Amino acid sequence: MNPIFSYLIFPGLVFTFIVALLVGWIDRKLTARIQYRVGPPWYQNFVDFFKLLGKETIVPKTSNRFAFLSAPLIGFVGALLVSTILWRINLSPTTTFVGDMIVIIYLLILPPIATIIGASSSGNPLAALGASREMKLILAYELPFIFAIFTPIVKIGGIRIGNILEYQSTYGMMFTHNLSSAIAFFVAFLCMQAKLTYTPFDIPEAETEIAGGVLIEYSGPPLAMMNLTKYIMLFVLPVFLITMFWGGLNFNGWNILWSLLKYFLILFVIIVIKNTNPRVRIDQALRFFWGKVFIAAIIGFILALIGI
Numbered sequence: 001m002n003p004i005f006s007y008l009i010f011p012g013l014v015f016t017f018i019v020a021l022l023v024g025w026i027d028r029k030l031t032a033r034i035q036y037r038v039g040p041p042w043y044q045n046f047v048d049f050f051k052l053l054g055k056e057t058i059v060p061k062t063s064n065r066f067a068f069l070s071a072p073l074i075g076f077v078g079a080l081l082v083s084t085i086l087w088r089i090n091l092s093p094t095t096t097f098v099g100d101m102i103v104i105i106y107l108l109i110l111p112p113i114a115t116i117i118g119a120s121s122s123g124n125p126l127a128a129l130g131a132s133r134e135m136k137l138i139l140a141y142e143l144p145f146i147f148a149i150f151t152p153i154v155k156i157g158g159i160r161i162g163n164i165l166e167y168q169s170t171y172g173m174m175f176t177h178n179l180s181s182a183i184a185f186f187v188a189f190l191c192m193q194a195k196l197t198y199t200p201f202d203i204p205e206a207e208t209e210i211a212g213g214v215l216i217e218y219s220g221p222p223l224a225m226m227n228l229t230k231y232i233m234l235f236v237l238p239v240f241l242i243t244m245f246w247g248g249l250n251f252n253g254w255n256i257l258w259s260l261l262k263y264f265l266i267l268f269v270i271i272v273i274k275n276t277n278p279r280v281r282i283d284q285a286l287r288f289f290w291g292k293v294f295i296a297a298i299i300g301f302i303l304a305l306i307g308i
Contacts (some may be wrong), residue, residue, distance in 0.1 A: 012085030016080055016232055021045040024231035028272055034275045045231070052224035054168060060217050062123030071118030072218070072225035078110025079232040087241050089161050090249040096162025101153065104161070104240065105146065111229050112138050112195070115204070116224075123287035130213025133225035133282050134204035137194055141201075145191035147297035151184035152244055154304040165248045173247040179308050183300035185245040190293055192237045194285070196230070200277040201285055238266040266301075 006012055024045045032039025059065055069149055082104055088095045112134055119131035152174045153159050156167045174181035195202040205213045218226055242262050243247060249259040280288070 006088055007084055009230045011091065012084040013080060015087075016083040016235065017228070020083075020228065020231040020235040021049065023224035023235045023267065024227075026267065027234060027274075030268070030271045031275050034272070049224050049228060050295045052219075052227070053221050055220040057220035057222060058217075060123045063217070064121035064123075067117055067121035068217075069222060070174070071114040071121070072222045072229065074117070075111035076225050078107045078114070080238065081228050082107045082240070083232060083236045086161075086236060086243060087249075089165070090239070090243060091251070092160040093165045096160045096165075098160065100161050101149070101159050105149065107197070108237075108240075109142070111233055112197075114227075114229075115214050115225070118218070118222075119204075122217040122218050126210045126212075127214055127216050129210055130204040130216070131247045133206075134214060135203060136239070136282050137197070137203060138285045141191040141194040141293075144187050144289055144294045145195070147294075147301050148184040148188040148191065149244060151297075151300045152181050153158070153235060154301065154306075155180060156255070160273030161243060162242060168247040173245065175245045178304070180300045180303035181245055183296055183303070185241065187240055187293055187300065188244070189269075191289070192241065193270060195237060196233055196270070196287070198270060198274040200273075200280045201281050202279055203285060206279060234267075234270070238263055238270070241266060 009015065022042065022045075025040065025042050028044070029039040030044075038081060057069075059068060067298065085100060085107075089100065116131045116134050116138075119127040119134070122128075152164055155174070155178055156163060158164065158167070164174070175185040176182075197204055205215060207213075210216070214228060215223065239249065242259075246262050250256070250262075251259060
C-alpha cells in the first residue's frame with residue numbers, strides 16, 4: 001500500500017475522519033435511546049463539525065495564544081496517527097515495526113496532554129481546574145494501563161504488535177486462554193473509559209460542576225478539532241484492545257462479521273457504562289486506579305511472568 005495514500009486516505013485521515021464521526025453518532029444515538037429520546041440523524045456530527053469550522057474562533061485575552069490554538073492540533077495528530085498505525089498493522093501485519101507498541105502508547109497520551117496544555121493556557125479558572133483534574137486522572141490510570149498492555153507482550157516475548165497478532169492467529173485470542181491476559185484486558189478496559197473521560201470518569205469536563213471545564217473557552221475550528229479528536233479516540237481505543245487481546249481485526253470472508261461484532265460489543269459496553277453510572281470525584285478515581293485496578297494489573301503482570 002502506498003504510504004501517502006494510507007496516511008491521507010485509507011486507513012488514514014479521510015477514513016478515520018468519516019468512521020470516527022459515525023462512531024460518535026452511534027454514541028449519541030444509543031445514549032438517546034437509553035434516555036428515551038430519538039437522537040440525532042446519522043449525519044449530525046458532520047453538520048456540527050463543518051458548522052464549527054465556519055464559526056469565529058474566540059481567543060481569551062488572558063490566554064497564551066500559541067499554546068491555546070496549537071493544543072487541539074497536537075491532540076488530533078496523535079489520535080490520527082494511532083488510528084493509521086493500528087489499521088495498517090491489522091490489515092497487513094508485515095507493516096509492523098520495532099517499537100510500534102511504544103509509539104502507540106506515546107501517541108495515546110498526546111490527546112489528554114494537549115487538553116491539559118490548551119485548558120491551562122486559556123486563562124480561565126474553570127478550565128485550569130479541569131486541566132488539574134485531567135492531569136490527576138492521567139497519573140491515576142496510565143500506570144495500570146501500561147502494565148495491562150505489557151502483560152501479553154511478556155507472555156509472548158515480543159514487543160511488536162505484529163508479533164501479538166501472529167501469536168493470536170496461531171493460538172487464539174489472548175484473553176481466552178491466558179488468565180493474565182484476561183485480567184489485563186479488564187484493567188485496560190477500565191483505563192480506556194478514563195482515557196475517554198467518559199462517565200464515571202468525565203471529571204475534567206463535568207458540565208454540571210465546572211461548565212465544561214477543559215473545553216469552556218474553545219469555540220469555532222479549535223472546538224471542532226477537540227470534538228473530532230474525542231471521537232477518534234472512541235474509535236481507536238476499542239480497536240487497540242481488540243488488537244492486543246481479542247485476536248485483532250480480520251476482514252477475510254466471514255471474519256469481517258466477527259471483527260465488527262467484537263468492535264461493536266466493546267463500543268456498546270462503553271456507552272452503557274457511560275449512561276448508567278454517576279460521575280465519581282477525582283479523589284475517588286485516584287483511589288480506584290491506584291488501589292484495586294493497579295493491584296489487578298500487577299497480579300496479571302506477575303502471572304504473565306510465570307507463564308499463566
